[in-house]
Amino acid sequence: MTAIAVDETFIGAADLYIDDVLAGPTRDDAVFRVIEEMGTPQYNGVRGPLARTDYKLRELAEMEFTLADLSAAKMPIAIPAALVTAQNADGRILGGGFSSTLAASSAVGATNIKLTALTNLAVGDVIQIGPSGPTREFRKVLTIGTVGSGGTGFDLDAPLVNAHANAETADEVESTILAADSAPGANNIKVAAVSTYAVGDFIRIGYPAEAEVRKILIVGTLGAGGTGLTLEVPLAKSHRSGDNVVEITTEGGSLIEQSTSRRLIDADYHKFELRKAGVSGRERRWTILKGVNVTNAEYTAQDTEDPISPRIQIQSRINPDVVETSPWSIRVIPAA
Numbered sequence: 001m002t003a004i005a006v007d008e009t010f011i012g013a014a015d016l017y018i019d020d021v022l023a024g025p026t027r028d029d030a031v032f033r034v035i036e037e038m039g040t041p042q043y044n045g046v047r048g049p050l051a052r053t054d055y056k057l058r059e060l061a062e063m064e065f066t067l068a069d070l071s072a073a074k075m076p077i078a079i080p081a082a083l084v085t086a087q088n089a090d091g092r093i094l095g096g097g098f099s100s101t102l103a104a105s106s107a108v109g110a111t112n113i114k115l116t117a118l119t120n121l122a123v124g125d126v127i128q129i130g131p132s133g134p135t136r137e138f139r140k141v142l143t144i145g146t147v148g149s150g151g152t153g154f155d156l157d158a159p160l161v162n163a164h165a166n167a168e169t170a171d172e173v174e175s176t177i178l179a180a181d182s183a184p185g186a187n188n189i190k191v192a193a194v195s196t197y198a199v200g201d202f203i204r205i206g207y208p209a210e211a212e213v214r215k216i217l218i219v220g221t222l223g224a225g226g227t228g229l230t231l232e233v234p235l236a237k238s239h240r241s242g243d244n245v246v247e248i249t250t251e252g253g254s255l256i257e258q259s260t261s262r263r264l265i266d267a268d269y270h271k272f273e274l275r276k277a278g279v280s281g282r283e284r285r286w287t288i289l290k291g292v293n294v295t296n297a298e299y300t301a302q303d304t305e306d307p308i309s310p311r312i313q314i315q316s317r318i319n320p321d322v323v324e325t326s327p328w329s330i331r332v333i334p335a336a
Contacts, residue, residue: 008033009330011286014276016065018077019187019234021217023067030065030274032286034328061288061316061328063272078310080268080292081261091128091138091173091204092247098125098172104149106164112153113160115170118144121154126175126244135162138173138204138246157244158207174247178205180224182239184267189235190228191245194219197229204246206239213248236267268292272314281335288316288328 011030016023037058040049093099098121103114106129113129121127123141130136137160145152149166180190182205189205197203201216212235220227224241274286291314316327 007036009286011274011276011284014065014274016067017271017273017275019185019271020273021187021232021234023233026065026067026274028066031063032274032330033062033064035060035062063274063286063288063291063314064311065274065314066311077270078293078312081264090132090136090249091126091171091175092249093128094172094174096120098127098170100170102129102164102166102168102170103147103151105166106160108161108163109159111156111159113156113164113170114149114151114153115147118147118154121172125172126246127170128173129160129170130162130164130168135164137161137208138175138244140244161208176245178239178241178243178245179222179226179228180241182235184236184238184265185234187231187234188228189231189239189245190224190226192222194222194226194229196247202248202250203229204244204248205235206237206243210237210239212237212239234267234270264292269317278332283333285329285331285333287331288314289325290317290319290327291315292317 009032011032013028014026014030016026016030035058036056039055039057041053043050043053098119100115100117100119100121103116106113115121121141121144123144125141126138127141128136128138139160140157141154142157143155145154174196176191176193176196178189179192182189197216197219199216199219202213203216205212205214214235215232216229217232218227218230220229222228269290269292272288272291276284278284293312294315295311295313318327319325
């Protein structure tokens with residue numbers, strides 16, 4: 001015989017932290033519940049359940065909330081393992097850097113482009129090819145040839161995804177490279193240079209098919225052994241040392257697609273924490289250490305300018321590396 005008990009707390013609006021980084025305030029009521037499935041054996045000759053014979057078959061915690069705004073970087077929270085590709089954000093043009101136009105049209109898949117000038121262009125520079133909009137692309141220059149439609153052109157580090165017409169712009173943008181590999185779930189990256197970055201800047205990390213956009217929280221020191229750049233939201237993908245890091249003007253748009261894998265990896269689980277200040281000044285924290293969204297990602301089109309605000313239900317999972325550790329907690333933090 002089993003019974004299910006639900007201890008539920010209605011929290012009201014609270015601040016949501018994901019992996020210890022503030023994700024923003026919730027809308028409507030946030031709910032935290034602990035679900036326990038109990039086992040109670042039956043004994044012949046005994047009229048009812050015996051004390052000290054009950055046992056827990058299963059226990060988990062759930063957290064339900066509505067985010068005030070779900071940015072592209074946070075989208076994999078609502079759709080676990082979703083592939084999110086950064087799009088449509090313009091690079092920050094490097095003052096005094098290379099600026100030119102295409103000397104001939106370039107086809108999809110091209111790895112070489114023809115340019116009308118090469119002043120201030122060097123191997124390793126990252127250029128934005130095409131005007132502002134969905135067709136512009138970022139590429140690193142691998143070799144420098146000769147100018148003009150009949151010249152040897154300039155080799156790129158990756159094939160073009162879009163076609164570009166003759167006379168489209170090609171401008172150098174603020175950029176650096178990763179100084180070390182970065183794994184999924186990392187909220188800090190090591191970079192070869194930090195002088196052009198500031199807190200609040202947006203950066204585009206990785207090559208075209210793997211690019212992610214993140215906002216900078218802390219600017220540290222350069223190099224593989226430096227403190228690097230701390231990001232607002234952890235990375236969803238792996239990136240290699242030497243991958244491009246391009247400074248962009250805004251967060252831009254995103255392309256969200258189905259994952260190629262059915263099994264979730266460790267980076268798809270996150271720490272979720274609701275924090276709310278009490279009237280006494282003490283802060284209450286409801287925490288799920290390893291959680292994943294278990295509801296459908298549903299979005300309704302409306303004639304409104306309100307941001308995307310899906311209702312999300314997070315369910316706890318036990319960490320297989322430390323199965324004896326509780327996957328959830330409720331704390332009251334003393335007033336300062």
